[in-house]
Amino acid sequence: MLTLLTYPSAFGLFSASPFCVKTAYMLQLAGLHWRRSDMVDPRQMPHSKLPVLRTPERLVPDSDQIRDWLEAQGAEFDRGLSxxxxxxxxxxxxxxxxxxxxxxxxxxxxxxxxxxxxxxxxxxxxxxxxxxxxxxxxxxxxxxxxxxxxxxxxxxxxxxxxxxxxxxxxxxxxxxxxxxxxxxxxxxxxxxxxxxxxxxxxxxxxxxxxxxxxxxxxxxxxxxxxxxxxxx
Incomplete structure (x- = not known):
């Protein structure tokens, strides 16, 4: 299963970070099975920031790179756009x-x-x-x-x-x-x-x-x- 390493929920949102929310949205739309794992100190993560997606093969940092990885798995976020x-x-x-x-x-x-x-x-x-x-x-x-x-x-x-x-x-x-x-x-x-x-x-x-x-x-x-x- 995929694991989204994210900042915790805050202020009534999935995460205080809009980039973590963006990534959660992408995972939902991709239709993949995933779970969240909350972190407050990302210094040991690639780029020292979140979100990071843990896949069976590696850690994928940054919401843009996570999008690239999801699209490589078949996700299509801009279907129908010119x-x-x-x-x-x-x-x-x-x-x-x-x-x-x-x-x-x-x-x-x-x-x-x-x-x-x-x-x-x-x-x-x-x-x-x-x-x-x-x-x-x-x-x-x-x-x-x-x-x-x-x-x-x-x-x-x-x-x-x-x-x-x-x-x-x-x-x-x-x-x-x-x-x-x-x-x-x-x-x-x-x-x-x-x-x-x-x-x-x-x-x-x-x-x-x-x-x-x-x-x-x-x-x-x-x-x-x-x-x-x-x-x-």
Whole structure:
């Protein structure tokens, strides 16, 4: 049986990581037998991050590489799409994973209202007596990385303006069909859906969570994805 090495459930989601949710969606759509195995410290994993798929032959890291492996086994996530639609799908995936994702990280790790919840959720295995200094050190490293990536250099208003253009682009697709590229979920939905769900689930009343919750189109899309592909 396949085993998905994933971050634990959090904030009412299959996992706090949208990449782990994406991979679980792919496994469900592929129709393969699999189980989850939760981890909180991925430093011994390839690339030192999750998700990782344990197959009978090897560990497959990274959601993109896991997709390649699943497709090599016969999975087809973009059945019925034209070449142009497949190109649009790729662009939507990159927008979600290389831009929206970092907005989520910033909204969680840089927000002093969210941080205590994150600390106790992500670092619960660390003894309480040393949890605060260790978690604060990790937080400092994450925020430094966000500044190097670029998103940490913008004000909240600037970040929200950038997010808004992405959400408008996603909404333009969803006005045409129940899913981004048609009547059933395809690979673009498997990336975009979990990102929007993660934005909505952040455990505080932030501008980003309100933006999703108050948008009927996006909010219903997230619900529709969760209903279309139930996760264990």
């Amino acid at each position: 070449d142009v639609q497949k190109g649009q799908s790729r662009a939507l995936i990159r927008m979600a994973e290389e831009h929206l994702y970092f907005q989520i990280v910033m909204d969680r790790w840089a927000n002093d209202e969210v941080w205590p919840v994150l600390r106790d959720t992500f670092f619960y295995e660390i003894p309480r007596i040393v949890r605060r200094p260790i978690s604060n050190s990790v937080r400092k490293s994450v925020l430094k990385g966000l500044r190097s990536q670029g998103i940490g250099r913008f004000s909240e208003a600037e970040r929200m303006a950038r997010v808004e253009r992405d959400l408008e682009a996603i909404s333009a697709y969803l006005w045409q069909a129940p899913y981004l590229l048609g009547d059933h979920p395809t690979s673009a939905d498997l990336s975009v859906g979990p990102m929007l769900a993660a934005m909505r689930a952040t455990p505080a009343d932030t501008r980003l969570t309100r933006r999703i919750k108050q948008d009927t189109l996006l909010n219903s899309y997230v619900d529709r994805m969760e209903q279309a592909i139930p996760l264990p």
